[in-house]
Amino acid sequence: MSAATTRSRTPDRLCAEAVEFARHAAVAAVGETAVGAHLGLDVEGDRVVTHYFATTEKAYRGWRWAVTVTRAARAKQVTLDETVLLPGPEALIAPEWVPWSERLRPGDLGPGDLLPTEADDLRLEPGYSGDDEPAPNSVLAEDRLSGIAGEDVAIEPSGDRVAVAPETERAEIASVADELGMGRARVLSRLGLNLAADRWEKEFGAHSPMAQAAPAACVSCGFMVPLGGSSLSQAFGVCSNEFSPADGRIVSLAYGCGAHSEAAVMPAPVVPAPPVLDELSLEPLPLHPDRSGGSVEESTPAEELGHS
Numbered sequence: 001m002s003a004a005t006t007r008s009r010t011p012d013r014l015c016a017e018a019v020e021f022a023r024h025a026a027v028a029a030v031g032e033t034a035v036g037a038h039l040g041l042d043v044e045g046d047r048v049v050t051h052y053f054a055t056t057e058k059a060y061r062g063w064r065w066a067v068t069v070t071r072a073a074r075a076k077q078v079t080l081d082e083t084v085l086l087p088g089p090e091a092l093i094a095p096e097w098v099p100w101s102e103r104l105r106p107g108d109l110g111p112g113d114l115l116p117t118e119a120d121d122l123r124l125e126p127g128y129s130g131d132d133e134p135a136p137n138s139v140l141a142e143d144r145l146s147g148i149a150g151e152d153v154a155i156e157p158s159g160d161r162v163a164v165a166p167e168t169e170r171a172e173i174a175s176v177a178d179e180l181g182m183g184r185a186r187v188l189s190r191l192g193l194n195l196a197a198d199r200w201e202k203e204f205g206a207h208s209p210m211a212q213a214a215p216a217a218c219v220s221c222g223f224m225v226p227l228g229g230s231s232l233s234q235a236f237g238v239c240s241n242e243f244s245p246a247d248g249r250i251v252s253l254a255y256g257c258g259a260h261s262e263a264a265v266m267p268a269p270v271v272p273a274p275p276v277l278d279e280l281s282l283e284p285l286p287l288h289p290d291r292s293g294g295s296v297e298e299s300t301p302a303e304e305l306g307h308s
């Protein structure tokens, strides 16, 4: 027996000795050429043993034929249970299956792809739909208010009187919800906000190498467009500088880059002083420095013109 993987339990002697019987069963199932050497056996239970044979199929390297044999209590004859091909420890097998939702990575979505969001996605929570409220001028609203002018109560189908917001107040709530972007089926939950903020902060945050080397932060940059309608506006904005690596991206207000609008104010060009025309004083000019021994002689304009 070679490379046996016999378990600690003692195998049934007759079943363990039925190697040739098991081989014949494997050959009968898959053919002579596909069955290799006997690799060992496993004890499956009382009087139940599985014999392993190498497979010679090149496509199944490391796999082995598993032939399970057994015998009845007090019986001398070993019988065949089953013959299957199983992967061994060295077998090349497919990796464990992972659901697509766990395999998906940012950027995998292509044109035309659909990515359904789970109904219970924790990144989202219900927005203000107004479905629970009748339209301010609808018949239903009038029925509910039951003609009780000036009172903030409505009559439920059960006949109970319940407090409700006045019509105008409900209309205002709906319009404010629309204005804040809450008039959608679902909006970002606090978890969704935090996850987005963490992601953006990681890519375009204060700790990035670009921000560390920046002369100033985005909060003071003229190219930063503030976000609106979200608490995220307190920490993030949008970069609109085409020369910045963050152009069109959400940036932390503590981020920054060398293209900051005030980073390099160009110095004003130096304006040379206008030439001075001095026509009132005389300027000494040596005409013959060699005759005067190199000394500078003062001369008048008349001397210089030869009228001495």
Ligand code: SF4
Pocket (backbone or CB within 6 Å): 216, 217, 218, 221, 222, 223, 224, 238, 239, 240, 241, 244, 246, 247, 251, 255, 256, 257, 258, 259, 260, 261
């Ligand atoms: S140009 Fe640079 S500093 Fe200005 S908003 Fe964009 S990333 Fe921030």
